[in-house]
Amino acid sequence: VGGGAAMPGGQLDYLVHVTNASTSPATSVVITDDLSSAGAGRLTFVNPAATMNGSTAGVSVVGLVITADYSTSNGPLQPGQSIDVRFRTQIAAGLPAGTTLTNTGVVAWNTPQQSASASVSIDIGGTPGSGMLNGTVWHDANFNKIPDTGEPLLQGWAVGLYHSGVLLQSVVTDVNGVYHFTGLPPTNGTDRYELRFTAPGAGPNTAKLGKADSAFTNWLQRITDIVVPSGSNLQNLNLPIGPNGVVYNPMTRAPIAGVILNMLRAGSRAPLPASCFDDPAQQGQITQAGGYYRFDLNFSDPACSGGGSYLVEVATPTSSYVAGESLLIPSTSDASTTPFSVPTCPGDALPAIPYCEAQASEFAPPPSVPARSAGTRYYLNLTLDGTAVPGSNQIYNNHIPLDPQLAGSFSITKTTPLLNVTRGQLIPYTITISNVIGASMQGVRIVDRYPAGFRYVPGSARLDGLPAEPTVAARELVWNGLSFGRSDHRTIVLLLAVGAGVGEGEFVNRAQVIEGLTGKPLSGEATATVRVVPDQTFDCTDVFGKVFNDVNRNGVQDDGEDGLPGVRVATAQGLEAMTDRYGRYHITCAITPDEDRGSNFVLKLDDRTLPSGFRMSTDQLQIKRATRGKALRINFGASIYRVVAIDLSDAAYQPGTTEIRVQWRPRLNVLLEELRKA
Incomplete structure (x- = not known):
């Protein structure tokens, strides 16, 4: 009514058309229509009133049954004459789309009675004249x-x-x-x-x-x-x-598009002909965005006989993935193992469902499911037959991992604020790791390799500010089982101590991100270098001593011989020291001797800084053998010498020469003797 589709709560107009197709008049003609034939409560009569050939005469409605008595009102129905009974019905509310409403009209005539019926159907939501x-x-x-x-x-x-x-x-x-x-x-x-x-x-x-x-x-x-x-x-x-499973990335657990799958005969490893599949495209099929794959073996060819063993072969879509079977999550059955029997399906993940499932979910395992656990189990070598299709020729939830090329998935840096260190010193290191692959990663391992002679300080490690003790073995610190979000940055800080037996020189500490299951590197190698230098307390040689007034000029400071202040001494490397008021000097870490055989040390006194009239009574330049960790004492002596001026006139010399006259020569010796007495 009103056009359009038959909808719940709407109305339908019905026409029952009866024609006397015989050559004789039909008597006692009565037409009935029981709306319950469409289903209980689905249709009810509504206004306008039902009519027979345009008139309500002879038409009655009792409950869900309409009766049109033609012969009582009009006599026999003559050959070729027709009767049209029209009525309107209401469609019950709430009927689901697609519910079929079938209405049947019945005509009875003559004695003994004869009858005929006709039906018409319409679906909820359907439109008369179309489907x-x-x-x-x-x-x-x-x-x-x-x-x-x-x-x-x-x-x-x-x-x-x-x-x-x-x-x-x-x-x-x-x-x-x-x-x-x-x-x-x-x-x-x-x-x-x-x-x-x-x-x-x-x-x-x-x-x-x-x-x-x-x-x-x-x-x-x-x-x-x-x-x-x-x-x-x-x-x-x-x-x-109902795909057999999903091909997915075992690190990100995301489906992989573009993967090529083939099915091979297990013994010969020969690809099956396309005729072995209900869908020939399944041999050499390429996964779409959802990563789904499926094989429908029909066992119609000797190459694919029932009860045989078959291998699923996966080919990488791009160089971004590693060729061959997954090492991160190895298969439970492959070419080297006994095939998994699909018809018997031992260890069915969902025994309540009548088919064989390798895993419980139709989705690839989420990151929360540990790799190599029962939740990531799958099979590549299968025994299949056609005894109970699809239960015997299909395995479901058989999700296959395909390893990505993981090098470069992380960036890593390692730093230390120290450049020069000494034995026994604690060195702080900071390792910063960033996920650059753009996908969540689980089971990540951080490995820190430290130089020989260094040692880890227990309890010093922190991961993102929280205590995180590493496993320590063979000069390696290892943090296992770390997880990274799509763009996570994580920081490790730790302390290493420089051992007493470490020699001098540069020492490199190395850190790297490793995949926890395969041991393959996920990052480059980050390094931090420190230089072990001599310790001023234990490795350097201090030089000290005195510059003294060596009155008796014996080279040794005796009692009563005081120090000379303000005298400068200098090393070959340019270090200088000035004596104090007691004549003392001290040069800290004047030299770092060779740790095996020692070194020569040179110290020189600047005689220009001696008090007036003093001259050296010891060597001005002294060389000593320095031993690592031991101090050197170097003393210098100086004393005042008497200076006598003798003036000689020309009369003391031979005329025109530089020779003293003969009579004056003995007198010089007498003068020297007198000076000695003084």
Whole structure:
């Protein structure tokens, strides 16, 4: 009523058309229609009143049954004459879409009584004269063919409507995985429709992931022989996908697109022919964004006989991944092990579900599931047969990890505020680690390698400010099992002590990020260098001594011989010292002798700084052998010498020469003797 679709709470007009097709008049003609034939409570009579050939005469309604008595009011129905009974009904509220309302009219005539009936159907949501198709695409994790809460509803799948092999129209599933086709011409006779489902981004090498589920003929991602009656609103032309699993990154646990999968005969490792699969594209299939894969073996070829062992081979999509099987999470069965029997499925992860599951979830293991645990178990070498398809030829939740190239996933630096250190000193180090791969990482190991002779100070390590003791072994500090968010920065601080036996020179401390399971480096090597230098207290040689008034000029300071202040001494390296008022001097760490054999040390007195009249009574330049850790005493003596001036006139010399006259020569010796007496 009013056009459009039949909706709950709406109204329907019905016409029952009866024609006497015989050559004889029909007597006792009565038409009845029981609305309960559409289902209890689904339809009720409403105004306007029902009519027979435009009049209400002869028409009565009792409950849900309408009766039109033609013959009582009009006599026999003559050959070729017709009766039209019209009435209106109300559709019950709350009826689900696709509910079929079938109404049946019955005509009875003559004695003995004869009868005939006719029915018409319409679906809730359907429009008279056309049909509708509806369905859902989702990941049916528990294989019950019902979209349960928590099961992924698949948006963006293309659903193509075909007729006689020709594409009529295409729609895309919405956010709830639902699609609709409306206004379809009804089918008749052998006329049939077909639906084909295509994953987002699918190409010629994209595997079909599930068998359709409907009241018609179901294939992998395809429904055929669809009959569309007039007014129909066909529901549940569904595609519940059931992939074998997901190919994922074991570090980030994200699905990987572009992975190539093949199935091989386990013994010969020869690829199976495409004819062995219900979907030929499954051999050499390439994963899409969801990382899903699936193999449907049909055992139709000797190369794929039932009960055989088959290997799943995974090829990397790009150089960003490591070729071959995962080392981070090795498979439970591979070419080197006994095949896993899918028909018997020992250790089924979900025994309550009738098929074989390697893991409990239809999703790749989240980061919270430890690598190499039961939650990451999967199989590459499988025994399959066709005795109970799909239970015997399919394994589900068999998620396969593919190792990424992890070098460079982290940046790392190591620093220390100290450059020069001495034996026994504590050295603080800071290690800073940053996740640059842009994905969460688990099971990360930080390794710090310190030089020989250094040692870790127990209790000094802090990770992000909290105590975090490393494992200490063979000059390595190891922090295991660290987790990093997508852009985490973490900091380790620690103390190392320089051992007493460490020699002088530069020492390099190295730190690196390592993958915890495989031992492969995730970063470059960060270094921090310190230089071990002599200790001023224990390694240097101090030089001290006195400059004294050596009155008796014997080179030794005797009692009563005082020191000379203000006299300067200097080393060969340019160090200078000035004597104090007692004649003392001291040079701290004047030399660091060779630790094995000692060194020569040179000290010189600046005689220009001696008091007036003093001359050296000891060597002005002294050389001593210095031994590491021992002080040197070097004394210098100086004393006053008497200076006598003798003036001689020309008369004392021979004329014209520099020779003293003969008579004066003996007198010089007498003068010297007199001076000595003084």
